[in-house]
Amino acid sequence: MSGGAGGGSITAEPAVAQAPLPDAGARRSSTTLTAIAFLLPAALFLGVWLLYPTIYTIVRSLFGRSGFGDFVGFDNYKQLWTNTLVRDSIVRTFVWLAIVPLIITIFGLLFAVLTERVRWSVAFKTILFMPMAISLFATGVIWHVMYLKDPNQGAVNAAIGGVRSVFASSGPVEDAQPSTATVTGSKSRGFTLKTPLQAGQSALIGLTGIPPDDLPATAKQAKVPHASNSEITGVVWRDFSPGGGKPGKVEPLELGIPGATVELKGSDGKTESATTGDDGSFTFDDVGSGRYTASVSASTFSSAFGGVSWLGSALITPAIMVAYIWVWAGFAMVVIGAGLAAMPRDVLEAARTDGATEWQVFRRVTVPLLAPVLSVVFITMLINVLKVFDIIVSIAPGSTQSDASVIAVQMWRQSFGGVNDFGFGSAIAVFLFILVIPMLMLNVRRFRREG
Amino acid sequence: MTKTRFALAVLAVPLAVLAAGCGGSSKSSSGSSDVNGNVSITGVWTGDEQKSFQAVLDVCKEKYPNVTVKYNSSGDNTPTVLSTAVQGGNPPDLAAVSQPGLMKDFQKKGALQPLDFAKSDITDNYPEDFVTLTTINGKIYGLIFKGANKSTVWYNTKSLNDAGVDPPKSWDDLIKDAGTIKASGTTPFSVGGADGWTLTDLFENIYLRQAGGDMYDKLSDHTIKWTDPSVKKALTTMGQYLQSGNIAGGTSGALQTDFPTSVSNVFADSPKASMVAEGDFVPGVVASSNPLKPVDGYNVFAFPSVDGSEESVVGGGDTVMMFKDTPASEAIIKCLATPEASEAWAKRGGFSSPNKNLDTGVYPDEITKTTASALATTKTFRFDMSDLQPAAFGGTVGQGEFKIFQDFLKNPSNVDSIAQALETSAAKAYASQ
Numbered sequence: 021m022s023g024g025a026g027g028g029s030i031t032a033e034p035a036v037a038q039a040p041l042p043d044a045g046a047r048r049s050s051t052t053l054t055a056i057a058f059l060l061p062a063a064l065f066l067g068v069w070l071l072y073p074t075i076y077t078i079v080r081s082l083f084g085r086s087g088f089g090d091f092v093g094f095d096n097y098k099q100l101w102t103n104t105l106v107r108d109s110i111v112r113t114f115v116w117l118a119i120v121p122l123i124i125t126i127f128g129l130l131f132a133v134l135t136e137r138v139r140w141s142v143a144f145k146t147i148l149f150m151p152m153a154i155s156l157f158a159t160g161v162i163w164h165v166m167y168l169k170d171p172n173q174g175a176v177n178a179a180i181g182g183v184r185s186v187f188a189s190s191g192p193v194e195d196a197q198p199s200t201a202t203v204t205g206s207k208s209r210g211f212t213l214k215t216p217l218q219a220g221q222s223a224l225i226g227l228t229g230i231p232p233d234d235l236p237a238t239a240k241q242a243k244v245p246h247a248s249n250s251e252i253t254g255v256v257w258r259d260f261s262p263g264g265g266k267p268g269k270v271e272p273l274e275l276g277i278p279g280a281t282v283e284l285k286g287s288d289g290k291t292e293s294a295t296t297g298d299d300g301s302f303t304f305d306d307v308g309s310g311r312y313t314a315s316v317s318a319s320t321f322s323s324a325f326g327g328v329s330w331l332g333s334a335l336i337t338p339a340i341m342v343a344y345i346w347v348w349a350g351f352a353m354v355v356i357g358a359g360l361a362a363m364p365r366d367v368l369e370a371a372r373t374d375g376a377t378e379w380q381v382f383r384r385v386t387v388p389l390l391a392p393v394l395s396v397v398f399i400t401m402l403i404n405v406l407k408v409f410d411i412i413v414s415i416a417p418g419s420t421q422s423d424a425s426v427i428a429v430q431m432w433r434q435s436f437g438g439v440n441d442f443g444f445g446s447a448i449a450v451f452l453f454i455l456v457i458p459m460l461m462l463n464v465r466r467f468r469r470e471g
Numbered sequence: 472m473t474k475t476r477f478a479l480a481v482l483a484v485p486l487a488v489l490a491a492g493c494g495g496s497s498k499s500s501s502g503s504s505d506v507n508g509n510v511s512i513t514g515v516w517t518g519d520e521q522k523s524f525q526a527v528l529d530v531c532k533e534k535y536p537n538v539t540v541k542y543n544s545s546g547d548n549t550p551t552v553l554s555t556a557v558q559g560g561n562p563p564d565l566a567a568v569s570q571p572g573l574m575k576d577f578q579k580k581g582a583l584q585p586l587d588f589a590k591s592d593i594t595d596n597y598p599e600d601f602v603t604l605t606t607i608n609g610k611i612y613g614l615i616f617k618g619a620n621k622s623t624v625w626y627n628t629k630s631l632n633d634a635g636v637d638p639p640k641s642w643d644d645l646i647k648d649a650g651t652i653k654a655s656g657t658t659p660f661s662v663g664g665a666d667g668w669t670l671t672d673l674f675e676n677i678y679l680r681q682a683g684g685d686m687y688d689k690l691s692d693h694t695i696k697w698t699d700p701s702v703k704k705a706l707t708t709m710g711q712y713l714q715s716g717n718i719a720g721g722t723s724g725a726l727q728t729d730f731p732t733s734v735s736n737v738f739a740d741s742p743k744a745s746m747v748a749e750g751d752f753v754p755g756v757v758a759s760s761n762p763l764k765p766v767d768g769y770n771v772f773a774f775p776s777v778d779g780s781e782e783s784v785v786g787g788g789d790t791v792m793m794f795k796d797t798p799a800s801e802a803i804i805k806c807l808a809t810p811e812a813s814e815a816w817a818k819r820g821g822f823s824s825p826n827k828n829l830d831t832g833v834y835p836d837e838i839t840k841t842t843a844s845a846l847a848t849t850k851t852f853r854f855d856m857s858d859l860q861p862a863a864f865g866g867t868v869g870q871g872e873f874k875i876f877q878d879f880l881k882n883p884s885n886v887d888s889i890a891q892a893l894e895t896s897a898a899k900a901y902a903s904q
Contacts, residue, residue: 231656262635417665419726421869438867
């Protein structure tokens with residue numbers, strides 16, 4: 021019932037707007053009886069679907085969780101401020117009100133003015149208006165998928181990752197860790213063998229945490245190469261055999277890492293580099309007598325892009341706003357575009373003849389003449405933003421539902437959506453209704469004036 | 472499960488007290504043509520489940536040829552349908568519901584009839600814990616005909632083989648194996664953190680094993696606080712599992728992973744994770760897109776024992792209860808308690824029976840046999856705790872237990888403040904109930 025009232029407050033705008041029309045008709049008509057006959061169906065529907073649920077909801081909001089036996093007065097309204105989740109949702113709704121209607125109106129105006137001047141304007145307008153043809157819930161599902169963190173799934177992160185990969189290094193291996201404490205470092209800094217080497221020694225650089233299918237298909241069983249007196253050799257290998265194996269030892273079934281770049285840094289600061297073979301081995305010939313540090317350079321590893329957490333608690337509200345603006349900007353464009361088409365061209369021409377620049381024409385003539393239309397769009401968007409619901413429920417994952425929540429979402433959650441407290445849910449509905457009233461009055465007054 | 476919670480909404484509707492009673496002394500005949508009459512059943516089972524339940528009713532028809540049963544499926548709306556019917560004074564003879572709280576509510580309103588006439592049928596066939604769950608003030612009011620096992624861990628067979636580990640039996644082995652699997656290059660766990668209930672299920676499994684059934688009951692009733700040392704200990708244990716490096720996508724990725732994705736992360740040719748600890752309904756969510764074959768591709772093991780705990784199962788179930796005590800509806804209750812009734816559905820698949828006299832050989836495949844038979848053989852069985860708590864705490868997305876456990880996933884070392892947050896939220900929800 022209380023949900024019906026919530027819906028009632030939402031659809032109240034056109035109903036109230038139409039009400040004066042039959043009323044005016046009644047005055048003109050000769051018999052009151054005919055008037056009543058004509059009014060009855062509408063009055064009946066309004067009564068059943070708007071009036072009764074509204075009154076029911078207001079009354080219900082004064083009672084507690086268990087029903088009409090439990091009168092609590094205004095406790096449910098006090099809860100609006102003491103329940104932190106609901107309070108935060110109310111604050112968030114005001115943030116929405118402050119940002120979104122304005123941006124949508126501005127975008128709508130820009131699109132309307134710009135599309136008027138280009139060729140193929142119908143095509144542009146159709147594309148921009150298209151999102152309106154999709155239900156908000158479906159829009160939410162689409163954006164949810166686009167925002168997913170994994171760049172393999174989320175289109176937004178895939179695009180960012182695509183741009184990023186142009187600049188980032190791409191080595192043969194994606195991820196690795198040292199298998200023992202003899203090796204230090206990370207994949208972004210490279211891995212260094214702690215103990216310095218001398219000619220005639222072999223380096224064992226064991227890495228782990230590498231998925232088996234991440235290695236190139238050419239990888240062979242790892243082998244520690246023999247080092248002659250003038251050489252430093254070594255092996256870079258995936259130090260893991262089923263069950264774990266013995267870390268730090270090259271064992272059967274452990275594969276070399278081919279294509280790894282190994283750097284050998286002498287005590288004199290000179291650096292040589294070599295690339296490992298299929299068995300992970302590398303050799304530096306004719307090294308001197310000093311001490312050398314061997315390391316696997318960071319270029320061996322591709323830097324995978326983990327993705328931006330669009331659906332995480334920090335970005336979820338802006339992310340949803342973007343999706344919402346994407347939907348409604350097209351609507352705003354069409355309405356403003358209609359106003360623009362109806363605008364007297366001679367005024368614009370006169371301004372241009374008088375030497376006004378295009379910007380001045382736009383700023384001083386177009387916008388003021390469009391002001392009534394702009395305010396209709398703006399107020400409509402204020403009302404729409406107040407009741408924003410489905411796009412939030414469908415974009416935000418469960419973990420950030422509370423970070424994205426607004427009044428209408430809480431109205432549902434506290435009643436039907438889990439908590440089962442219809443008294444509190446009704447109080448939230450009434451509060452939302454009260455918020456909508458000033459905007460309704462603005463609109464009604466305008467309709468009167470224009471009528 | 473979430474679907475049941477949504478339906479629970481209607482319980483806010485005040486229920487008229489209804490003393491339904493058509494009288495009729497109970498006759499204890501086990502299968503005969505003496506009993507006749509009509510029985511109406513309203514239940515949650517739809518689609519395939521409805522067909523399977525029809526097969527069960529066919530078995531009852533053989534036992535009681537003169538009893539005619541009419542089954543009405545009301546699906547997720549069952550609580551609404553029943554509450555309205557009870558309020559209107561015309562409930563069905565029998566009903567099958569998935570919400571454990573619903574039976575208690577109806578009993579409180581005096582709308583339910585005890586099943587004492589079938590006491591021996593029920594106690595002979597069902598494990599003690601299942602009987603206790605439906606006993607109020609010493610009388611049995613329900614029969615948990617269909618069970619669900621939420622103490623299962625599903626794994627990708629190949630990735631465990633690659634890492635060279637066997638399915639672990641104990642928690643310590645599980646954490647140790649996780650390290651080995653990680654070294655092999657695969658992330659050990661997939662966590663569906665976008666859906667809070669996957670996390671509460673994980674907690675409940677740990678808590679039941681670590682603290683035992685008695686403590687579990689106390690925590691369910693909120694007679695002990697969430698700041699109890701036992702809760703903190705279980706949270707600390709859970710923290711070992713939720714380390715960011717152990718879970719697919721790390722912490723922030725897991726928070727955006729919904730339940731179906733958490734399953735397909737594991738049920739894939741090149742999996743993103745090796746294991747996922749969620750209930751016996753897991754294979755169902757990837758049924759159409761699953762590239763892996765049972766056993767060879769994916770398999771299941773029982774949630775491991777924690778600190779040497781005995782075999783325990785956290786689960787759910789659909790309870791059959793009686794509104795009108797007639798000889799015909801008594802006959803159907805008795806029939807449903809028999810192993811033959813359960814067998815009719817079990818062999819069709821999609822069914823886990825708590826009936827301990829059911830031959831586990833009738834389950835259609837090995838995996839179902841493993842997960843289903845655990846219900847009947849387990850030493851301890853408890854209902855999913857979050858289903859037993861006030862919905863504001865245990866069953867609402869974005870607040871209460873779901874939200875706080877998601878915060879815990881964000882920072883698993885934060886045990887004390889999480890326990891405090893749980894207690895604050897629980898205290899408020901229980902107080903306003």
